[in-house]
Amino acid sequence: xxxxxxxxxxxxxxxxxxxxxxxxxxxxxxxxxxxxxxxxxxxxxxxxxxxxxxxxxxxxxxxxxxxxxxxxxxxxxxxxxxxxxxxxxxxxxxxxxxxxxxxxxxxxxxxxxxxxxxxxxxxxxxxxxxxxxxxxxxxxxxxxxxxxxxxxxxxxxxxxxxxxxxxxxxxxxxxxxxxxxxxxxxxxxxxxxxxxxxxxxxxxxxxxxxxxxxxxxxxxxxxxxxxxxxxxxxxxxxxxxxxxxxxxxxxxxxxxxxxxxxxxxxxxxxxxxxxxxxxxxxxxxxxxxxxxxxxxxxxxxxxxxxxxxxxxxxxxxxxxxxx
Numbered sequence: 001x002x003x004x005x006x007x008x009x010x011x012x013x014x015x016x017x018x019x020x021x022x023x024x025x026x027x028x029x030x031x032x033x034x035x036x037x038x039x040x041x042x043x044x045x046x047x048x049x050x051x052x053x054x055x056x057x058x059x060x061x062x063x064x065x066x067x068x069x070x071x072x073x074x075x076x077x078x079x080x081x082x083x084x085x086x087x088x089x090x091x092x093x094x095x096x097x098x099x100x101x102x103x104x105x106x107x108x109x110x111x112x113x114x115x116x117x118x119x120x121x122x123x124x125x126x127x128x129x130x131x132x133x134x135x136x137x138x139x140x141x142x143x144x145x146x147x148x149x150x151x152x153x154x155x156x157x158x159x160x161x162x163x164x165x166x167x168x169x170x171x172x173x174x175x176x177x178x179x180x181x182x183x184x185x186x187x188x189x190x191x192x193x194x195x196x197x198x199x200x201x202x203x204x205x206x207x208x209x210x211x212x213x214x215x216x217x218x219x220x221x222x223x224x225x226x227x228x229x230x231x232x233x234x235x236x237x238x239x240x241x242x243x244x245x246x247x248x249x250x251x252x253x254x255x256x257x258x259x260x261x262x263x264x265x266x267x268x269x270x271x272x273x274x275x276x277x278x279x280x281x282x283x284x285x286x287x288x289x290x291x292x293x294x295x296x297x298x299x300x301x302x303x304x305x306x307x308x309x310x311x312x313x314x315x316x317x318x319x320x321x322x323x
Contacts, residue, residue, distance in 0.1 A: 005146030005277045007063050008098070010073045010137070010164060011056030012129055012154045013089075014108035015081035018260070018300050020047035024115045035115050051301035052088045053110060055152040055180070058263045058302045059270035062292060064093040065308045066274040071145070073098040075129045075136045081107035088303075100136045105129055108154070114300065118258030132159035139164060143171035147198075147277060149270070150177065157182040162193050169196030178202065178269045184209055194226045199276070201231040201269040216240035220247065221323075231272060231286075239268075239290070242323055243282045251317035253290035256298050263302025268293035271307070283320050287313060 023043045024035045037043065056072060063070040072094050076082035078101070085107055089096050108127035114120045130136045134156065142148055148168050153160045161183055168175050176199040183190050184202075187209045194200060194210075200223060204216060211222035216232050220240045223230035231241040238251040271292030275285040291313050296305035 004068055006069045006071070006144070007060075007147045007149060007273070007277065008071045008073060008142060008145040009056040009060040009063075010148060010150040011054065011152040012074060012108055012127070013052060013054030013057035013072075013076075013085045014110050014124075014127070015084055016051045016053040016110050016112055016262070016301065018047070018049040018051065018112045018114055018262075019045045020049070020114045020300065021045045022116060024113055026115045026117055026119065033119070035113065035121060047300070049300050050084075051303065052085050053263060053302040054085075054108065055178070055266050056149070057085065057089060057094075058266035058306075059149055059151065059273075060089065060094045061092045061303050062267060062270035062306050063274050065306055066278075067309050068274060068277065069095075071095040071098050071141075073137060073141070075100045075102065075105040076107055077101070077105040077128070078103055079106050081109050081127075092303075098138055098141055100130075100138070102136070105136070112260075112262060114260050118261055118297065120260060120262060122262075126154055129154045130156055130160065132156050134160050134163050139167050142167045142173055145173055147174045147176065147273070149273065150175070151266075152180050153182075158186050158189055158193070162189070165193050165196045174198040176201065176269070176273050178265065179206070191226060197227050199229040199231070199273065200227045201272065202233075203265075204232055204234045207232045217247065217249070229276075229282075231269070233265075233268065238317075239286065241272075241282060241286055245323055246282055246320055247323050248282050248286050249319045250286050250290060253287070253294040253316045254314075256294055258297045260300045261297050262300075263306075264293045264297050266302060267296040267306060283318065287316060287318065290316060 111123040213219035233239040271289035299305035
């Protein structure tokens with residue numbers, strides 16, 4: 001039997017409230033697309049859906065549904081949103097024993113307006129969580145795991161990310177990184193952190209902040225100078241990935257009606273890792289990642305569409321060649 005590694009996800013989770021309405025109709029003005037919310041008027045909302053989100057919680061659920069032992073680490077309070085997050089993670093089989101539970105913390109809260117084309121506007125309250133010093137987090141517990149997935153570290157930003165990744169590197173724990181805005185805002189510092197990262201998953205624009213290249217393949221090839229495994233996506237234009245041995249170019253898994261894009265990136269990255277840690281090939285890991293992401297956008301919320309272990313997959317446009 002394959003020895004399934006233990007994964008730790010670290011980062012914020014939030015309470016999500018999704019509002020869906022035919023009145024959230026996108027309008028193009030120049031290069032920007034808007035949904036207009038006129039002041040002083042009442043607008044009808046057809047659907048109100050309560051869910052939980054946040055990158056670290058989303059990816060943890062993918063791992064749990066794939067039968068992987070997964071723990072979640074962060075700071076949460078006793079507010080209703082924090083209690084809801086803990087309940088959902090417990091129900092999904094994600095261990096929350098490494099959550100620091102204290103009144104001084106508060107979970108984030110997001111109100112998500114879903115436009116008729118599936119795009120969304122997010123009104124985000126960050127909550128109160130760990131800072132750059134990592135105080136309140138038991139970072140020594142990192143050494144108990146085979147892999148960690150740090151993401152969306154709120155106020156901790158790149159300073160906290162550096163502490164986490166360095167701790168993992170010193171303990172021989174592998175890291176998958178899908179960096180957020182604050183980390184990408186300091187590309188030179190991020191590149192030094194990548195010395196202890198095994199897998200980097202970013203989109204085209206994000207990768208162009210780290211290496212030179214115009215095409216996805218160019219970016220992936222240059223990215224291999226930074227980390228052993230590189231995945232670069234470009235939305236509906238597909239994804240290119242390499243493990244230093246082969247390079248995979250994949251298109252869309254399936255052309256589906258997009259209901260809500262929330263959590264699609266998390267589903268892709270965690271879908272990849274959920275297969276990779278079980279010894280699956282680069283090709284098969286990309287197929288599952290694409291299927292997981294595609295399933296998520298067909299439902300409202302970041303977790304509802306996440307695939308379970310018995311999911312049936314089909315072929316997709318994909319090319320694999322030796323590097």
